[in-house]
Amino acid sequence: xxxxxxxxxxxxxKFKCYYISHMIDKIQKRNLxxxxxxxxxxxxxxxxxxxxxxxxxxxxxxxxxSNILIAIKPLLGDDKKIKELNEILPSLESIEIEYEKLxxxxxxxKIDEKECAEIFFVVYEKQIKALKTSADVILGLxxxxxxxxxSDTNRYIFNNYQTKSK
Numbered sequence: 001x002x003x004x005x006x007x008x009x010x011x012x013x014k015f016k017c018y019y020i021s022h023m024i025d026k027i028q029k030r031n032l033x034x035x036x037x038x039x040x041x042x043x044x045x046x047x048x049x050x051x052x053x054x055x056x057x058x059x060x061x062x063x064x065x066s067n068i069l070i071a072i073k074p075l076l077g078d079d080k081k082i083k084e085l086n087e088i089l090p091s092l093e094s095i096e097i098e099y100e101k102l103x104x105x106x107x108x109x110k111i112d113e114k115e116c117a118e119i120f121f122v123v124y125e126k127q128i129k130a131l132k133t134s135a136d137v138i139l140g141l142x143x144x145x146x147x148x149x150x151s152d153t154n155r156y157i158f159n160n161y162q163t164k165s166k
Contacts (some may be wrong), residue, residue: 002117003106009120010099013127014156017092018149026145031078034069041066084133091130098123123137 041062102123106116154164 002113002120003103006099006103006106006116006120008123009127010096010103011100011153011157013092013096015091015153016131017096018156018166019145020085020089020092022145022148023142024082024089026142027081027085027096029076030076032083034073038066038069056104088133092127095123095127095130098126 102111102116102119104114105111111119157163
């Protein structure tokens with residue numbers, strides 16, 4: 001029974017690590033695209049003044065879009081999310097490795113089930129604490145990122161355990 005608990009937590013935490021890693025990438029890309037657009041809008045206002053006289057509607061749309069982005073960018077909380085997720089991820093990866101060691105030690109009979117259960121609950125408690133985030137960093141389920149994390153997890157489990165995670 002404890003072996004099953006360890007396996008489930010190992011696979012589940014591996015998935016969460018991949019999911020968080022992909023979310024960090026997504027948020028950083030979104031932040032980069034917003035910053036590039038704002039920089040280009042700012043630079044183009046001066047550099048292409050003659051063009052904007054000819055196409056005032058385009059200029060109006062660009063200015064409106066950049067002002068909207070400037071207003072909503074702080075509300076996205078991207079910088080705080082990136083910072084907190086980057087702090088959480090190494091802890092979770094370390095805990096995931098502890099589950100792997102525990103799984104291998106149990107399989108190799110280096111520890112018995114009773115000792116393994118005691119260690120498991122210590123590691124599980126670390127996991128619960130590591131997963132606590134501020135209210136600003138609540139991640140919704142992103143279907144595309146879930147599929148990527150599922151695929152990465154399945155590949156990892158297959159490559160390392162020659163089985164499927166589910």
